[in-house]
Structures are given as C-alpha cells and as structure tokens.
Amino acid sequence: MSKTRTDRKSSTRPASQEDTPRLTLSFMTSAPDLASCPADEAPEVAFAGRSNAGKSSVLNRLSGSRQTAKVSKTPGRTQLLNFFSVRDGGGAVDDGRLVDLPGYGYAKAGRKEQARWQAAVNEYLSHRDNLVALVLVMDIRHPLQAYDLEVIEWATASQLPMLILLNKADKLKYGIRQRTLKTVSGQLQNRPLVRIIAFSAVTGLGLPELLDFLRNRLTPEKPD
C-alpha cells in the first residue's frame, strides 16, 4: 500500500428519511488480482475486514437480500475481489460499484495462501484509480486488530475517505457500545477522513449513515 491519493471529494449530505431505501447490488465478476479487475470506468467503494467481522452480512443488509454476498462465500471465490454494480432506484447513484475484498485471517487458509491474496488486496488498494472510499467492517467486541490498523494507516496516508463500522453492536448493551465507540474514536482522532459508527447487520442500526456515505462517495460531483 504505497501510493498517496489526493483531490478526494469532501462534500457530504446529511442523512435523511429519503436516503433509507436500499441499494440494488448485482454481482458483476470476480478478480484474483488488479490486472483482472474490470475496466476502472466507474467509481468504486471497497469493503474490507477481518474474516467473520460480518462483511457479507453488511452487504446483504445493504441490498436487503441474503443472496447478495453469497457469491463471495462460494468456494473458490473467498480469495477473490468480488465486484457488484450498484443501482439506486430513483436515487443518487448512476453508475457505481462495491468491491468485496477477501476477508483477512480466514482460519482455513494457509499462511502462504493468505499472503498471496493479501498481496492482491494491497495491490488493488494502492493502484486502483477509481477507488473513491473504503468501508472497514470490524467486530465491535474486537476492534482495531493489526490488519484493521494497517488498512486505516494506509487510507489516512492516501487521503481516502473511510467509514468504519463497529458491527455486531446488537451484541453489546447500550452503555458498553457507546463506551467502545468513544474509545475507538479517541484512538483515531485527528483523522478527518475517518468516520466511525456503531452498526448492526442484524438490526439495521447505522444503515442510513452507511447508505448516505455510499451515495455521497459514488455520486459524481455535479459541475457548478
């Protein structure tokens, strides 16, 4: 992860009731490496996270379909970058994509295998010109593991906007959840492009904020 990014969009729109309808995600293709990715002609937001943090559940919650991320879980595809086109019935996104990156720390994978696909992820993150933002999914009970910190450092150095989802928030009582949110936010202060929210793929907590983030990032800026 090396290249520094500049000139990212900084505009934001407030979350609102109209933003709550889901996105339609259609599986496009899988790629083992950067060279095999589809043409970089549409803005992309990548989803990263440790294996089992709930990345697939978040994508399914986004689309309202349990089938969406199933494709990323099918044998042979777990180690690939999986591309989804985004449609936003009557909404803001014309032509965007979400990219489900391979989960880090997949227990059944050998070290060599893991190193190979992490290299593919690093190459994608470093050189994909149409990457406009990152969503990092963490288990709220185990936040800021080594891989998470690596991704956060890279995104900060690259000036890439990032939304961190502290997922599985439904597993914690309100007080502990808020404390964790405060602690993680404190550890990541002075990073204006990083936003952190409590999320639950089960209850939908945080979904309007996630949808709003994606719509803001995937919508091309209108000329004045």
Ligand code: GDP
């Ligand atoms: P992935 O490996 O990151 O894609 O993780 P999955 O989406 O497969 O989720 C791993 C496990 O966590 C599954 O058993 C999910 O049902 C569960 N899970 C995911 N998100 C949530 C959540 O928000 N709340 C709860 N309680 N369980 C979740």
